[in-house]
Amino acid sequence: MEIRLIKTFQTIVKLGNFQRAAAALQYSQPTITSQIKKLEEELGVKLFERGKTITLTTAGRLLHERADSLLREYDDLNVALYDFIQGDAGLVRIGASEPSASNRVPDILASFTRKKPKAQTKVTIGTTRELVNMLLEDQIDLALCNQPEPHLELEFHPLLHETFKLIVPADHPLAAREHIRLKDLQDEVFLFTPGSCAFRIRIEEMITKHIGKLRQSSIEVAGITAIKYYVQSRLGIALAPVVAVSPPIPGTVLREVADLMEGPSLGLLTRRNHATMSKISLSLLDEIRQMYASPSVS
Known part of the structure; x- marks a missing residue:
């Protein structure tokens, strides 16, 4: 069932006849008639009783009652898809090891969601080893963790050394x-x-x-x-x-202890093929890199 046919049907009901609906939708009247015929054939029911005035059938009234919510959902879906394609919306699944999960990720997400208010985020906490497996099994999109053992499918982007x-x-x-x-x-x-x-x-x-x-x-x-x-x-x-x-x-x-060594490296762990990541996930990746490019961030 085509959305444009539903829109045509609702416009006819709203304006009261085929002629006014054709003018509003900038179609010819035969096109409007053809669209309603096609819709009736698809549904297998008659929608209008035609005469000097048009009257909805029982099936037509049922469709009319449900059609507005259907069109709203369709419009909402279009907006959501557009935002997703533009990188302004979507779900970002970030994994983090402690202490970063408790002490760094909240500030990262606070900054990120101010810039991308339509983004949804899901935070998973685990050890570096667990996060590696989650990335490989596509359970998360990126991870903030210590440097793991090298893996052919993953790459590590160092951000800082712990102190x-x-x-x-x-x-x-x-x-x-x-x-x-x-x-x-x-x-x-x-x-x-x-x-x-x-x-x-x-x-x-x-x-x-x-x-x-x-x-x-x-x-x-x-x-x-x-x-x-x-x-x-x-x-x-x-x-x-x-x-x-x-x-x-x-x-x-x-x-302070005078002769302490530098701590382990903290960084971002991702799959090597960034083409598998959504634009919104790549935006978070860039956000974290920019935050930690400043020497004052630890």
């Missing part, structure tokens, strides 16, 4: 120290993320290089964003990315 700070309880002796080096931490209880975490790998690399073996047993905490609360409860100290622990929560203090 670390020491977080300790406010009443800990190290809280008052002005100068701290890694060797000063050898007798402490450390709070670590799981072994596969990029932050844990880099921290253990630093500890091995400057301390060797820790003298106290460590505590493993599954989430990097939760570690500060374990420090707050005096369960230990932690080396953590600044974005995850800044500003410090009550009962904790952040301190």
Whole structure:
């Protein structure tokens, strides 16, 4: 059933006859008659009782009652498709690992949705390894995460290197120290993320290089964003990315450590074939790149 036939039908009902409808739609009257005949043939029903005046049949009244909502939906669909094609609307599925999911993505999306108010966004949180699989299975369009192992189908766009700070309880002796080096931490209880975490790998690399073996047993905490609360409860100290622990929560203090290494790389992970991405997803990709092109953004 063609939309133009429905529009012709509704115009005839609104204006009361075929002649006025033809003038309004800038068709000839035979064209209008032909269109209504075609519509009746498609539907298999008669829509008008013709005489000195036209009267709707029962089927015609039913079509008339439903046609306006059908035309509105059609117009809405056209607008939505136009916005999608222009890159102003559509669904963007972004994945993110912590702490970026909690501490960076909200600001990114706030900026993006101000520019693209018609965009819909879906945020998925996972580890870098999980996000890699989601991209390969087309469950997300792009990911903000640490650099994964190279993959033929994916490409990584570095944005920055994470920086670390020491977080300790406010009443800990190290809280008052002005100068701290890694060797000063050898007798402490450390709070670590799981072994596969990029932050844990880099921290253990630093500890091995400057301390060797820790003298106290460590505590493993599954989430990097939760570690500060374990420090707050005096369960230990932690080396953590600044974005995850800044500003410090009550009962904790952040301190610089002189010989810390640069943290793991944070960046955007996408499929190599950008042709599979919608314009709105590419817009978000560009938005994030522009935001992190400024040296003040971390």
